[in-house]
Amino acid sequence: MGTTQLETVPEPKYWHLKTVLSEALDSEFSVGEILPNERDLAARFGVARATLRQALEQLELEGRLQRRRGVGTTVAPPRMGVAVGSEEHVWPGAADDAWQPAGCATAPPPNAVAGLLGTARDEQVHTVRRSRVSQGQPVAAELLYVPRASLPALPEPPFPDAPSGAARARAVLRELQHLGLEGQDRAVELGSARVEDARELDRLPGAPVLVVTTRFFAEGRTAAVSVATYRADTCRLTFGDSGGVEIHHGTEDEVS
Amino acid sequence: MGTTQLETVPEPKYWHLKTVLSEALDSEFSVGEILPNERDLAARFGVARATLRQALEQLELEGRLQRRRGVGTTVAPPRMGVAVGSEEHVWPGAADDAWQPAGCATAPPPNAVAGLLGTARDEQVHTVRRSRVSQGQPVAAELLYVPRASLPALPEPPFPDAPSGAARARAVLRELQHLGLEGQDRAVELGSARVEDARELDRLPGAPVLVVTTRFFAEGRTAAVSVATYRADTCRLTFGDSGGVEIHHGTEDEVS
DNA sequence: TAGTGGTCTAGACCACCCG
DNA sequence: GGGTGGTCTAGACCACTAA
Secondary structure, three states: OOOOOOOOOOOOOHHHHHHHHHHHHHOOOOOOEEOOHHHHHHHHHHHOOHHHHHHHHHHHOOEEEEEEOOOOEEEOOOOOOEEOOOOOOOOOOOOOOEEEEEEEEEEEEOOOHHHHHOOOOOOOEEEEEEEEEEEEEEEEEEEEEEEEEHHOOOOOOOOOOOOOOOHHHHHHHHOOOOOOOOEEEEEEEEEEEHHHHHHHHHOOOEEEEEEEEEEEEEOEEEEEEEEEEEEEOEEEEEEEEOOOOOOOOOOOOOOO | OOOOOOOOOOOOHHHHHHHHHHHHHHHHHOOEEEOOOOOHHHHHHOOOHHHHHHHHHHHOOOOOOOEOOEEEEEEEEEEEEEEEEEOOOOOOOOOOOOEEEEEEEEEOOOHHHHHHOOOOOOOOEEEEEEEEOOEEEOOOOOOOOEEEOOOOOOOOOOOOOOOOHHHHHHHHHHHHHHOOHHHEEEEEEEEOOOOOHHHHHOOOOOOEEEEEEEEEEEEEEEEEEEEEEOOOOOOOOOOOOOOOOOOOOOOEEEEO
């Protein structure tokens, strides 16, 4: 009737809530500080807990908050820049590598990876597990798939299916260095953490992750494929010339 | 030892549900097919609608499903590869550019961008809006910030604050080409769509997006900053410097 | 053991799309 | 108008952490 609908698009409560909280985080909280618990916050804003949680979830997705079961909700530090690609092509396991080998198995890869490698569906490949830590926090878990054909010089393990240790992982990486790397290829997409990755990343299963898929080319073929999952809440992936520092150094030595 | 704790971690219902649905999508549905509605699905699985929705949300986040209000839930096609970075550094607006200029304003940028540009908090910069369409779908929205100092030759518009059209956007881009690009710098992180971007991307506000921030260096300074938000559900960002041509599993999904 | 976030329920109403 | 997904409520219980 006479009710003039000023807000043609009524803003959802959780959206407005997110805005209010976001501003409060900027002005009234400092990094690491713990927020009131969800039940109190919901009461304070006069909404149901589920509605409040919808706002908190978004803020966590944006890296503004960190929530841990049994502990509480804290203000997250700014995302850390994680260098994920340099201009030069280098094999995994090179000297300055940020990854730490954790294990190695020999098994058929997922179908998607087999497609990239050009191997048969059930063909066994070396599968190296690595993890990456930055600023004292686990930031990424990786699976590196290397077809046996890429490493003819690597001796086969006595029991191919036995889960092997970091020693064998290092052997595979060492063997890779002997190949001439001709190029590489990267893709980034959003995913959710599988159970194994979640444990390694100290997150719950299903947590949002940035999946970086890299193909390594050598001898005219795809010689290896890396699938690395980065914590999307804490990481900003940096590519390119300067490694994400604020002030660029003004030299021209890396300009092509 | 003797206590065989088979299920040490009881799987949440929504997680199990997601697995079941995911397998069903692979085996029993084809791309574009519409699923039963949420109320029916929930009843069929014997869970509350909210629980079912939690599973659907994850599947949508992973790009397996597409949900549209008033329409229904459909099986999404595989994510399209969107080329986002080449080895060569090129200014926005170069010949083969995938972006379409939409408008241009002159206003102070967000604080984060001002920090990257090294401009004062309230300094006005040229702000070019562009959008990117791929395979008939909007995939990204961009804001390109160019300090006035970077383009001394560009005449100022008569009314600096007036929202200008695509013509002025093109003028700014054309002016950029005259600068010598010395390098660039990219970062990718997860974000959620702001209201303006959401409208342009045909998504709801808050939808997950991949935010690509690019700094362009010229004359020893940061000459421009681009903030591009890509739909995370439909896009796989590719950073190609592959030495060869791609072979994928049947479908040609690369887009330059 | 007390307190936190995580999961789940069974409803309700709303905004949107289409025939 | 009828059906869809999106929002919201007011509860309940569970899993985890720390004192």
